[in-house]
Amino acid sequence: MNFDFFFNNLPELTITGLAFGAIYALIALGYTMVYGVLQLINFAHSEVFMYGTFATFWVITAFNAADASGIGLIAILIAALVASMAMSATIALILERVAYRPLIKRNAPRLVALISAIGASFVLAELMGLRDRVAEFFGAGDALDKYVSAARINNSIAGAIDKPRFDLLGISISSIDIIVIVSAVAMMVLLDQFVRRSKLGKGIRATAQDPETASLMGVNPTRTVQMTFLIGGLMAGVAAFLYMLKIDVTRYDIGFLLGVKAFTAAVLGGIGNLRGALLGGLVLGVAENWGQALFGSEWRDVVAFVLLVLILLFRPTGLLGESLGKARA
Template structure:
């Protein structure tokens, strides 16, 4: 154990943990929204995030080309805005596809929740494998040469041609806080604020809370549950698209199974904060990101994931409902 390393690099480890936790939080919002309404875990949500990362990288490739370059956040802002839109639209469409094919038919038939969960797991593996087979799919249509920049080496790591160089904004206890750190953290806070405002203040948001609290009573009051569920998946997909863009700005690489570990950690963040609680997803993501970095600093980077999941177990032993523990259906208006 090396507590000295944590002490001497405390600011750096904490800020980078908050940035990483912000990405977890945005993905966790998708899990917590679906659980709040359906009392089900959308295990395909990790692939919704993964498709957003590819949409971001492919948008850069389309407009910038395949030549590698380093750019500052300011100079690449216009292109990144296009990437954000592409990632949000792609992730939202994939989320709606999951809802339409893996959830809606089973919900209409009154299938047991275990069956729906298995369907979601199947959708998760199918989406990951489809991305891993994109070269073969392009070959079926004789487009593999034309789309070589997008489908070649489909199971290898795919990198964005542009690397966003971080620039120092200010110094915090010896650590140079960068524009990318601030972008990731404040983007998560802004999206959380807008989503919380939407759920609490809009008519559709009240419908979401009504279905989450009592689906039968909501239906009797004229709330269209199918529309509410579809909207819930759509919102989760949009949040995953934002997370995917921020992830690619910070990390810069993705692959067909990139969503697996991120998805598990985001789900952990949702449970840690209080599954079904929007604010809990944010708190859980930030806590998980910071504690994971602290654990890695003390015990070594190879112990990061062990420390993070052990923390979840200990927290749930003390507080089974999570840090905040208030479900979407019980949220105050």
């Protein structure tokens, strides 16, 4: 164990871990909201996030952000954020309409919905991995070459965005880490207040607590489920944009591991609890970054999932105490 490196760099490791954790938390919101309303795990949500990363990549590539600066660069980043949110929200709505709504109307067993989500996850990932073939099929391969080439390997925006660092009380901090953490917490607070105070948010909570009574009181269950997927998709789009700012690289299967970690964060905090998703994500991000510093980078994922096992052994309801069987949005 590298204790000297760990203690000498503890503040920097913690801030970087919080940045990763903030991304996990934003993705986890999609899992926790769908579970709160439908009592189902949407395993295709990881691909909702993945499509958002590609939307960011395409916008930054199309507008050549590496040659932009000042107001121009800010405009490109705003366009990338909007595109990422729109892409992820669209995929989430398509997912709800195709993979979930028909099963819900037929009162299909939850296991069937779970299998449908897993199947949709593979379909969405492979479609992105075959986008060059799709473009060629429609005769647009040459025109879209820089967007569809290298379909099954890494696609990077490295160097397109500067990542200045600054010193604060002797601690070297990346400006991107601060942007990621502040943005994620702000989005979390806005979503929490929206769900608690707005009419739609009250409908979501009512459906999560008692769908039949909520329906009798005038809440449209189909619209509520649709809006739950939409909100989860929007948050995944924000997470995808922030992820690309920090990591620079995406690929067609990137959603798998990040999706599993986001699901871990949701369970860690108490699935069905919005604030639990934030807490679980931050704890997970810090824990795995500390573990990486102590044991080596190859142990990063091991530490994350060992933490999950320990939490479930000693506190099965998650850190904020929501029962998995009575989870609420």
